[in-house]
Amino acid sequence: MALKLYGYWRSxxxxxxxxxxxxKQLEYxxxxxxxxxxxxxxxxxxxxxxxxSALVPTLIDENEDIVLNQSLSIIEYxxxxxxxxxxxxxxxxxxRARVRALAQDIACDIQPLGNLRIMQALEAEFGIAKPKQLExxxxxxxxxxxxxxxxxxxxxxxYCFDFTVSLADTCLVPQxxxxxxxxxxxxxxxxxxxxxxxxxxxxAFIAARPENxxxxxx
Ligand SMILES: N[C@@H](CCC(=O)N[C@@H](CS)C(=O)NCC(=O)O)C(=O)O
Numbered sequence: 472m473a474l475k476l477y478g479y480w481r482s483x484x485x486x487x488x489x490x491x492x493x494x495k496q497l498e499y500x501x502x503x504x505x506x507x508x509x510x511x512x513x514x515x516x517x518x519x520x521x522x523x524s525a526l527v528p529t530l531i532d533e534n535e536d537i538v539l540n541q542s543l544s545i546i547e548y549x550x551x552x553x554x555x556x557x558x559x560x561x562x563x564x565x566x567r568a569r570v571r572a573l574a575q576d577i578a579c580d581i582q583p584l585g586n587l588r589i590m591q592a593l594e595a596e597f598g599i600a601k602p603k604q605l606e607x608x609x610x611x612x613x614x615x616x617x618x619x620x621x622x623x624x625x626x627x628x629x630y631c632f633d634f635t636v637s638l639a640d641t642c643l644v645p646q647x648x649x650x651x652x653x654x655x656x657x658x659x660x661x662x663x664x665x666x667x668x669x670x671x672x673x674x675a676f677i678a679a680r681p682e683n684x685x686x687x688x689x
Contacts, residue, residue: 474499483645493675503686573639581615
């Protein structure tokens with residue numbers, strides 16, 4: 472298969488790309504990288520050779536002989552290189568900017584703060600124990616979602632952007648999954664909750680769910 476995705480079942484950044492690949496109706500080989508086992512396979516040399524950041528996802532496209540990191544760049548690449556399936560960014564420049572901003576509200580301003588390596592450093596470097604780490608992660612998700620909820624009340628339709636699934640939804644659904652892991656009640660965010668529920672009816676989102684991946688625990 473020409474497309475190969477290195478990811479982890481519970482990684483929200485990998486989850487974004489899985490949703491996008493499914494929405495684009497692209498077949499791909501999924502290569503699990505266990506983020507915890509043996510100190511994390513993302514740190515092993517055979518992986519860091521592909522992605523020196525030691526983060527998932529990484530996408531290989533043999534059609535172009537390229538290796539890409541950063542989920543948002545990967546998704547935009549797939550959208551431009553493979554016009555089949557849904558188009559994940561609107562054509563209008565203002566609308567594109569709005570969709571990208573929603574995606575970055577999540578991928579730049581929420582997810583990085585609760586990433587595994589951040590939690591590990593809070594403990595190893597700063598002596599912050601697990602319960603406080605969980606509070607830290609939940610704080611930044613709530614801060615981000617409080618703002619996102621207001622924005623979506625003004626901008627969204629059935630999905631984050633109007634009535635078409637977009638890059639923004641590929642970010643929102645994984646982040647909502649992650650929020651639940653950190654004990655956040657999504658009913659406080661009716662607009663986010665509604666959009667997530669609408670997305671979760673779609674086969675592309677169902678197939679991408681963490682529990683439906685080959686590396687998810689049985
Ligand atoms: N900005 C990157 C973030 C990638 C990222 O943070 N990946 C996480 C999983 S969601 C990871 O690999 N964490 C491993 C670690 O922290 O050691 C992207 O969007 O691809």
